[in-house]
Amino acid sequence: xxxxxxxxxxxxxxxxxxxxxxxxxxxxxxxxxxxxxxxxxxxxxxxxxxxxxxxxxxxxxxxxxxxxxxxxxxxxxxxxxxxxxxxxxxxxxxxxxxxxxxxxxxxxxxxxxxxxxxxxxxxxxxxxxxxxxxxxxxxxxxxxxxxxxxxxxxxxxxxxxxxxxxxxxxxxxxxxxxxxxxxxxxxxxxxxxxxxxxxxxxxxxxxxxxxxxxxxxxxxxxx
Amino acid sequence: xxxxxxxxxxxxxxxxxxxxxxxxxxxxxxxxxxxxxxxxxxxxxxxxxxxxxxxxxxxxxxxxxxxxxxxxxxxxxxxxxxxxxxxxxxxxxxxxxxxxxxxxxxxxxxxxxxxxxxxxxxxxxxxxxxxxxxxxxxxxxxxxxxxxxxxxxxxxxxxxxxxxxxxxxxxxxxxxxxxxxxxxxxxxxxxxxxxxxxxxxxxxxxxxxxxxxxxxxxxxxxxxxxxxxxxxxxxxxxxxxxxxxxxxxxxxxxxxxxxxxxxxxxxxxxxxxxxxxxxxxxxxxxxxxxxxxxxxxxx
Numbered sequence: 133x134x135x136x137x138x139x140x141x142x143x144x145x146x147x148x149x150x151x152x153x154x155x156x157x158x159x160x161x162x163x164x165x166x167x168x169x170x171x172x173x174x175x176x177x178x179x180x181x182x183x184x185x186x187x188x189x190x191x192x193x194x195x196x197x198x199x200x201x202x203x204x205x206x207x208x209x210x211x212x213x214x215x216x217x218x219x220x221x222x223x224x225x226x227x228x229x230x231x232x233x234x235x236x237x238x239x240x241x242x243x244x245x246x247x248x249x250x251x252x253x254x255x256x257x258x259x260x261x262x263x264x265x266x267x268x269x270x271x272x273x274x275x276x277x278x279x280x281x282x283x284x285x286x287x288x289x290x291x292x293x294x295x296x297x298x299x300x301x302x303x304x305x306x307x308x309x310x311x312x313x314x315x316x317x318x319x320x321x322x323x324x325x326x327x328x329x330x331x332x333x334x335x336x337x338x339x340x341x342x343x344x345x346x347x348x349x350x351x352x353x354x355x
Numbered sequence: 356x357x358x359x360x361x362x363x364x365x366x367x368x369x370x371x372x373x374x375x376x377x378x379x380x381x382x383x384x385x386x387x388x389x390x391x392x393x394x395x396x397x398x399x400x401x402x403x404x405x406x407x408x409x410x411x412x413x414x415x416x417x418x419x420x421x422x423x424x425x426x427x428x429x430x431x432x433x434x435x436x437x438x439x440x441x442x443x444x445x446x447x448x449x450x451x452x453x454x455x456x457x458x459x460x461x462x463x464x465x466x467x468x469x470x471x472x473x474x475x476x477x478x479x480x481x482x483x484x485x486x487x488x489x490x491x492x493x494x495x496x497x498x499x500x501x502x503x504x505x506x507x508x509x510x511x512x513x514x515x516x517x518x519x520x521x522x523x524x525x526x527x528x529x530x531x532x533x534x535x536x537x538x539x540x541x542x543x544x545x546x547x548x549x550x551x552x553x554x555x556x557x558x559x560x561x562x563x564x565x566x567x568x569x570x571x572x573x574x575x576x577x578x579x580x581x582x583x584x585x586x587x588x589x590x591x592x593x594x595x596x597x598x599x600x601x602x603x604x605x606x607x608x609x610x611x612x613x614x615x616x617x618x619x620x621x622x623x624x625x626x627x628x629x630x631x632x633x634x635x636x637x638x639x640x641x642x643x644x645x646x647x648x649x650x651x652x653x654x
Contacts, residue, residue, distance in 0.1 A: 182654040229373075
């Protein structure tokens with residue numbers, strides 16, 4: 133689904149990621165850990181072609197990212213749902229419109245009942261008409277998840293999705309992502325929250341990748 | 356490009372229109388710029404058309420006529436005038452020739468010397484007006500024959516002063532057209548600046564749209580459509596204002612000449628109606644180029 137072959141990424145003269153080779157198989161569940169600034173966000177951005185590797189090859193849906201035109205990158209991103217820590221929305225549009233944005237830009241309609249069901253699933257049905265600036269951190273995170281999954285993507289990438297949430301909300305969000313994984317979605321969550329990872333491993337066969345000294349290692353079971 | 360423009364303007368996607376938040380100052384700036392520039396363009400167009408008419412009038416009115424000026428002693432004036440008329444009557448390329456009467460000569464001099472000029476008492480040259488036909492006459496040959504038959508006769512074919520006037524009017528027409536081009540270029544530059552400002556102000560919107568899979572053309576269309584419609588609206592208002600301004604100029608009169616003859620004439624009133632669509636094309640092109648260039652730099 134997404135493959136890295138000897139990938140490196142340099143920024144500002146220094147190498148942030150080096151010699152990374154791995155495969156994210158369909159239906160897999162991965163956590164990505166590492167200290168702040170280790171390159172977790174950079175890794176995720178390489179996964180949806182917001183960044184291009186400075187060395188090596190990144191292959192997304194069997195296409196090497198350097199060979200993909202801008203329109204094809206856009207089409208590819210419709211198959212990848214992204215949840216950022218600082219979930220960005222179009223602040224002038226209501227939550228429901230923001231959630232259906234991926235459908236809008238791809239020229240597809242959003243059946244009203246499906247949208248209601250989706251917002252109900254993330255617990256935001258009552259906030260469909262609210263503007264994003266009026267939402268709390270947890271509500272924004274769940275709205276971002278709803279927006280990320282509305283196109284039925286093959287892959288969901290979440291960058292510190294629980295960074296602004298309390299433990300209860302974090303578990304609720306984790307449950308949503310585990311449910312999606314059980315539906316066959318590939319999930320990658322970048323986090324430094326070890327408790328979250330331990331909790332997830334009780335629910336799903338998750339692999340933990342750790343970025344250390346610019347390299348990615350498969351973490352042991354001692355987590 | 357025209358097909359793209361029409362498609363962008365006629366494809367009404369409410370959601371696509373709404374993804375870019377309304378921005379008050381750039382909206383007004385674009386509409387005002389288009390309006391002001393079109394207003395100026397209407398006057399430049401009027402100037403150009405009037406200069407064209409003037410150049411044509413001068414050329415046509417003077418090209419087919421010439422004058423023979425006879426400066427002879429009073430006792431020989433009549434004889435030389437008759438000799439000149441006889442000579443002109445047998446010159447190929449001349450349709451007619453006639454001597455101006457005293458009244459006509461007095462009328463010509465009246466603006467400078469008043470109505471009571473004693474033409475008979477003054478050594479004023481006699482004037483003979485001739486009208487060409489066909490390919491016209493041989494000027495050099497006629498001059499030689501005149502100097503032989505009537506030593507005081509001088510042929511003036513108006514070239515000496517008609518040419519600079521026609522050239523000046525022609526250049527004035529070009530100046531008007533160049534002004535329109537400059538006005539449109541200025542409009543394009545200002546709309547590009549406004550579009551760039553709008554794109555920069557909406558960087559987060561663009562980032563979100565790219566993140567959820569919007570193609571560059573989709574994002575660009577939201578900006579292009581908005582700026583094109585604003586420019587069209589502003590230009591339409593500017594064109595109407597300009598046409599009203601031209602319509603209310605003082606009407607042409609005998610003494611007015613060029614300055615009071617700026618108004619469009621007949622089908623000429625249709626020309627300013629082309630300016631709003633032209634402004635729309637300029638805005639569409641400027642915004643589309645600015646948007647696609649900006650988007651290309653984003654991941």
